[in-house]
Amino acid sequence: MNDYLLISIRTILLYIILLVVFRLMGKREVGELSIVDLAIFVLMAEVAALALDDLNHDLGKDILPIGVLFIIQYVNSWFILKNKKLRDFIEGDPTMIIRDGWLCEIEMRKQRYNLDDLLQQLREQGVSSVQDVAFAFLEQSGKLSIYLKDQDPIILPLVLDGYVDMRHLKIIDKDLEWLEKELMVQGYTNIRDIFYCSYDNGKWFVQLRARKDRTNV
Numbered sequence: 001m002n003d004y005l006l007i008s009i010r011t012i013l014l015y016i017i018l019l020v021v022f023r024l025m026g027k028r029e030v031g032e033l034s035i036v037d038l039a040i041f042v043l044m045a046e047v048a049a050l051a052l053d054d055l056n057h058d059l060g061k062d063i064l065p066i067g068v069l070f071i072i073q074y075v076n077s078w079f080i081l082k083n084k085k086l087r088d089f090i091e092g093d094p095t096m097i098i099r100d101g102w103l104c105e106i107e108m109r110k111q112r113y114n115l116d117d118l119l120q121q122l123r124e125q126g127v128s129s130v131q132d133v134a135f136a137f138l139e140q141s142g143k144l145s146i147y148l149k150d151q152d153p154i155i156l157p158l159v160l161d162g163y164v165d166m167r168h169l170k171i172i173d174k175d176l177e178w179l180e181k182e183l184m185v186q187g188y189t190n191i192r193d194i195f196y197c198s199y200d201n202g203k204w205f206v207q208l209r210a211r212k213d214r215t216n217v
Helices: 003-024 037-051 060-084 085-089 105-110 115-124 166-171 176-185
Strands: 094-097 133-137 145-147 155-162 194-200 201-208 213-217
Touching: 003 037, 003 060, 037 060, 037 085, 094 105, 094 166, 115 133, 155 166, 166 176, 166 213
Parallel strands: none
Antiparallel strands: 094 133, 133 145, 155 194, 194 201, 201 213
């Protein structure tokens, strides 16, 4: 078979295979890819490149690693969906960079995030001064989420997928004992049963796992 025709057929076939695999892996923008997703995508791209480079190599042996990588990613996604602690360990979690107009220098150093990067992202979002910012979070994707002081106050989740977010409790100057007592008053005795919980000026929103219940108190 003509080499040009063979390369074209392999390219189309690999394109279809990768398109199906990426579709099954779920919808995410490039900037929102986790470390695991990025590693899987890079490896798949390398496998596809090798398949096109050596026309004498068995195409089935080139497709097999793509399938194995998909299984690895699928299993990883299932585990991190079920376990928030594992999800935070693998994908990381947002880091507070600014609070009430003050820079969180220690957190910036931990994330190796310098002032030049911060000021650039503030300018890109039209923020002229750090003092105008109520909260700024460095997301897992590297983007900066900004909440200004003159905007509506941010409502932070206190429970996510059965786990208490101690950082958010600290931000609102509360502790675990307060949260447990307040939830018991609302009729929720087991935090592990809660899928999502937030608190805003005395108003609770609680949604249980598997959508057993949904209430706005």
